Amino acid sequence: MQKIFYLMRHGQTLFNAQGRIQGACDSPLTALGIKQAQAARAYFQEEDIIFDKVYSSTQERACDTAELASGRTDLIRLKGLKEWNFGAFEGHQEYLNPHLFKEDGSGYRDYFVAYGGESNVEVYQRMAATIKKALADEKEEERSLFVSHGASITQFYRHMTVEAPILTKGMSNCAILKLAYDGTKMRVLSVYNPMDKEYIFDR
Numbered sequence: 001m002q003k004i005f006y007l008m009r010h011g012q013t014l015f016n017a018q019g020r021i022q023g024a025c026d027s028p029l030t031a032l033g034i035k036q037a038q039a040a041r042a043y044f045q046e047e048d049i050i051f052d053k054v055y056s057s058t059q060e061r062a063c064d065t066a067e068l069a070s071g072r073t074d075l076i077r078l079k080g081l082k083e084w085n086f087g088a089f090e091g092h093q094e095y096l097n098p099h100l101f102k103e104d105g106s107g108y109r110d111y112f113v114a115y116g117g118e119s120n121v122e123v124y125q126r127m128a129a130t131i132k133k134a135l136a137d138e139k140e141e142e143r144s145l146f147v148s149h150g151a152s153i154t155q156f157y158r159h160m161t162v163e164a165p166i167l168t169k170g171m172s173n174c175a176i177l178k179l180a181y182d183g184t185k186m187r188v189l190s191v192y193n194p195m196d197k198e199y200i201f202d203r
Contacts, residue, residue, distance in 0.1 A: 003135055003181040004189075006049070007146045009153055010057075010065040011036040012173045018203065021093045023086040023117070023151070028060050033061070036174035037068035039194035043176065044069065052142040055134055057081035057149060065174065066147040080130025083149035084108075087117030105158030107151060120155050128186075129155040135181055159184045165201045169193070175200075 011033030015022040029037070046049075056066040058077045066075050089112065098111045110119035126177060131146060138144060148156075150171045156179065158164050162185050178189045191201040 001140055001181075001183045003140055003183075004179065005131075005135065005144045005146065005179055006051075007131075007142070007148065007153060007156075007177040007179060008040060008065070009150050009171055009175050010059075010061040010147060011068075013061045015091070016129070016173065020023065021040055021086050021089050021092050021094055021097065023090055023149075024081045025090045026061060029061055029064050033065070033173060034068060036195050037065045039069060040065075040069040040174045040176060043192065043194045043197075049143065051142045051145045053134075053138065054147070055081065055144060056147045057083065057152075059083065059149070062147045062149065066145070070145055070174070076134070078130050080126045081146060081148040082152065082156070084120070084123045084151040085112070085116075085118045087112045087115035089115060089117070105154070105164070107155055111148065120159075123152055124159040127152050128160040131156075131186075132181075138141040157168065157188050160190050163187060167191060167200055169200045172196075172200075 011029045013027045015027040017030055051070055054066050054070045054072050054075050056062045056075045056077050058079050067073055107120045113119050154171055165188050172193045174194055176192045179185050189203050190199055192199050
């Protein structure tokens with residue numbers, strides 16, 4: 001089995017533009033966020049990528065992005081694709097964030113647990129479990145799109161894929177990851193920025 005699927009970050013939101021911590025809370029897409037999602041749709045059309053199923057985080061910014069990028073409204077909403085819960089830090093300015101552990105990809109580790117949030121381990125384990133469960137019900141030839149969030153996606157691919165890429169340009173809004181799943185292991189094949197029309201990673 002060699003299952004191909006796509007994982008995508010939502011478009012820019014009001015909180016992104018304001019530099020606010022946005023995890024379990026939500027804010028709407030900006031005009032730029034809408035354009036980013038539309039650019040993603042243009043990419044899928046140019047590459048003749050047609051999705052059999054479209055999965056989304058239950059949060060508004062992801063659902064709206066999923067609809068714009070796929071042109072579909074029959075989304076399958078999964079709570080397991082939600083953003084990292086930052087607890088009491090939600091909605092506050094990003095300068096309040098603690099030290100980010102970039103060297104090993106562990107993000108903020110368990111810092112937010114003491115404030116009612118999640119640890120990075122909880123995030124990448126629920127992301128992996130959610131994606132694997134969805135894929136288990138699909139045929140090998142089917143193509144699916146999962147729309148999630150920057151921190152959750154980063155934790156997932158850094159810890160739950162083999163030979164995880166190091167992205168020097170970071171996870172842009174509406175970045176599109178193409179992945180392969182053999183029933184046991186997952187591997188990132190490419191990462192594409194639809195606004196810049198650029199592959200920031202390609203095996």
